Amino acid sequence: MIDLKFGIIGCGLISNWHADAILQIEGTQLVGATDVNEKARAAFASKYNIQAFNSVEELLASEDIDVVCICTPSGLHAPLAVRAANAGKHIIVEKPMAITLKEADEVIEACEKNNVKAAVVSQLRFTNAIKKLKDAVDEGLLGRLISGDVYMKFYRSQEYYDKGGWRGTWKMDGGGALMNQGIHSIDLIQYIMGPVKTIFAYTRTLARKIEVEDTAAAILEYENGALGVIQATTSIYPGLPRRIEVSGDKGTIIVDGHSITNWT
Numbered sequence: 001m002i003d004l005k006f007g008i009i010g011c012g013l014i015s016n017w018h019a020d021a022i023l024q025i026e027g028t029q030l031v032g033a034t035d036v037n038e039k040a041r042a043a044f045a046s047k048y049n050i051q052a053f054n055s056v057e058e059l060l061a062s063e064d065i066d067v068v069c070i071c072t073p074s075g076l077h078a079p080l081a082v083r084a085a086n087a088g089k090h091i092i093v094e095k096p097m098a099i100t101l102k103e104a105d106e107v108i109e110a111c112e113k114n115n116v117k118a119a120v121v122s123q124l125r126f127t128n129a130i131k132k133l134k135d136a137v138d139e140g141l142l143g144r145l146i147s148g149d150v151y152m153k154f155y156r157s158q159e160y161y162d163k164g165g166w167r168g169t170w171k172m173d174g175g176g177a178l179m180n181q182g183i184h185s186i187d188l189i190q191y192i193m194g195p196v197k198t199i200f201a202y203t204r205t206l207a208r209k210i211e212v213e214d215t216a217a218a219i220l221e222y223e224n225g226a227l228g229v230i231q232a233t234t235s236i237y238p239g240l241p242r243r244i245e246v247s248g249d250k251g252t253i254i255v256d257g258h259s260i261t262n263w264t
Helices: 013-024 036-048 056-061 076-088 103-113 127-136 158-163 177-180 183-193
Strands: 004-008 030-034 067-070 090-093 118-120 147-151 197-205 215-222 227-233 242-248 253-257 258-261
Touching: 004 013, 004 056, 013 030, 013 036, 013 067, 013 076, 030 036, 030 056, 030 118, 056 076, 067 076, 076 090, 076 177, 103 118, 103 215, 127 183, 127 242, 127 253, 147 183, 147 215, 158 253, 177 215, 183 227, 183 242
Parallel strands: 004 030, 004 067, 067 090, 090 118, 147 227
Antiparallel strands: 147 242, 197 215, 215 227, 242 253, 253 258
């Protein structure tokens, strides 16, 4: 029995991950996809033996689709999510949900108005290391939280930005090291530590010819009184694994990449 039927908007690299996941979930069916690039949508439809919709309007009008996956450049996420909600479709949207707070609020409002659900792809919450860290914090194993830090010293070449014309632009990327590469870890540190009360930061563009930041450093105060640091780059070579450090008055857990490397 098919319970949910999916359509995909945007047939770039990330759409393959969505399609493959849908095909592995019992009770789901991938119906079709669309992309502004005719060759891309035709190739994607042929690969997965699905319908190639000629436009977003055509896909959203289909009564055969219950859920829409939005896999476009970041600047299109929120406008397409609002359109999908207004068409009565549930939504799975790639990170970031939106590139401004105003747009994020518009997505939430549209979903509430049309009684549909929206999910943002934040898959790192479900890795074994993060689940163990989250459980340890929630169970009080680290005691009172003192600090929560995340270091995202990544590397992206100039060719990376040049290859995708939308990358590194305010209009379509919405930010750089923080908005694109760093947003997963920013989600994780708030998921673990709780909401942020105040923040002070510097951002710079030091190594890449882009509009947005390639280097950022911030000091945080969480609502629970703990302090923290966020560092994010796409500028340093050769780049380092993501590192999350959470400390309390009874213990510390460090996650490097997808593994817990210290629990004391």
